Amino acid sequence: MRAAEVADALHSALRTGRPAPPVRGRVADLEEAYRVQELVLARREGPENPRVGRKVGLTSPVVQEQLGVDQPDFGVLLADMDVSALDEVPSSLLQQARIEAEIAFVLDRDVEDPALVLDAVGHVAPALEIVDSRVEDWDISILDTVADNASSGLFVLGEARVPLEEIDPVAVEMSLERNGEIASTGTGAACLGDPRAALRWVAETAARLGRPLRAGEIVLSGALGPMVPFRPGDSVSAVLTGLGGVSAVASKE
Numbered sequence: 700m701r702a703a704e705v706a707d708a709l710h711s712a713l714r715t716g717r718p719a720p721p722v723r724g725r726v727a728d729l730e731e732a733y734r735v736q737e738l739v740l741a742r743r744e745g746p747e748n749p750r751v752g753r754k755v756g757l758t759s760p761v762v763q764e765q766l767g768v769d770q771p772d773f774g775v776l777l778a779d780m781d782v783s784a785l786d787e788v789p790s791s792l793l794q795q796a797r798i799e800a801e802i803a804f805v806l807d808r809d810v811e812d813p814a815l816v817l818d819a820v821g822h823v824a825p826a827l828e829i830v831d832s833r834v835e836d837w838d839i840s841i842l843d844t845v846a847d848n849a850s851s852g853l854f855v856l857g858e859a860r861v862p863l864e865e866i867d868p869v870a871v872e873m874s875l876e877r878n879g880e881i882a883s884t885g886t887g888a889a890c891l892g893d894p895r896a897a898l899r900w901v902a903e904t905a906a907r908l909g910r911p912l913r914a915g916e917i918v919l920s921g922a923l924g925p926m927v928p929f930r931p932g933d934s935v936s937a938v939l940t941g942l943g944g945v946s947a948v949a950s951k952e
Contacts, residue, residue: 701725706738709847712833713739718794721834723842732845733908739848740775751917752776753905754828755897756849757841758890758921768841771891773901774849776917782829783856787950790931793831793852798929798947799922800873800937801826802887802894803856804863810912813902817895819912823866825857825942828919829929854919857945866941868894873923875937882935885924894920 705722712719726732744750757763757771782788790796807821831852834843844850868887871894875883891897897920902912912918929935929949936946 702731702734702738705735705846706742709735709833710739710742716794718833718835721838721840721843722846723840726842726846729842729845732842735846736774736848739846740777744777748777748779750775751778751781751915752919753901753912753916754849754851754854754919755901755921756830756844758897759885759924761885761889761925768839768844770841771897771900771921772841772845772849773904774851776851776854776919780851780853781856782853782947787948788829788853788855790950790952793829793929794833795837796829796831796852796929796949797926798827798829798935799926800875800883800924800939800945801828801919801922802868802871802890802939802942804894804898804918804920806912806914806916806918808914810902810906813899813906813911816898816902816912817863819914820863820898822860823863823868823942824859824861825937825939825945826919827855827935827937827945827947828922829853829855829947830926855945855947856917857943859943861942870940871923871942872940873937875924875927875935877927877933877935879934882927883924885922887923889923890921897921
């Protein structure tokens with residue numbers, strides 16, 4: 700019952716646009732937090748809004764420090780989170796948005812053995828993740844963010860499709876501009892030391908929770924540098940060496 704009540708509060712925050720108080724006092728452990736995550740997702744997904752991937756969060760020491768947590772987590776990407784084809788990102792869908800540049804892995808086969816997840820990668824692409832929180836003032840612990848689908852919001856994939864063997868994810872350099880000024884920089888090494896390590900981590904964790912990675916899924920592997928605010932009217936573009944650019948514009952309303 701407790702998990703259901705927490706899921707009610709987070710789903711209400713999503714639906715109304717009014718963030719909820721932290722939920723950590725009502726969630727016993729990570730297992731229960733992931734159970735809350737599933738309960739909220741069950742209310743959002745359906746035949747017209749299927750699951751399309753995962754996101755790994757809290758992979759950068761800088762982001763962990765920003766949010767006061769000390770380990771990664773993962774959330775689920777739904778089809779309606781993909782705003783790659785839109786000219787503008789609807790700001791009305793967001794509450795406390797921040798944005799970060801990442802490497803996206805796209806799988807072309809099911810991951811039966813998490814140790815072999817790299818063999819399942821069809822290609823990689825540059826991505827922007829627009830993170831958001833349904834918890835007031837981003838006052839989160841690891842339990843809050845996991846329950847809130849790893850603070851997932853929306854995401855944008857760039858146009859590049861690069862075979863994994865053609866890049867070194869650790870050496871990728873990222874530069875992100877917001878409104879024409881550099882706002883965040885970093886490298887692949889900022890993501891658990893290697894974005895491939897983040898992919899392995901989510902493959903292992905998802906399998907352990909009975910939610911293994913499947914063919915066609917997009918995996919956002921985690922921030923390559925500090926996340927920055929993404930406010931109505933903001934224009935953001937990022938360049939990742941070897942992968943090209945990706946951009947997003949927030950609508951003014």
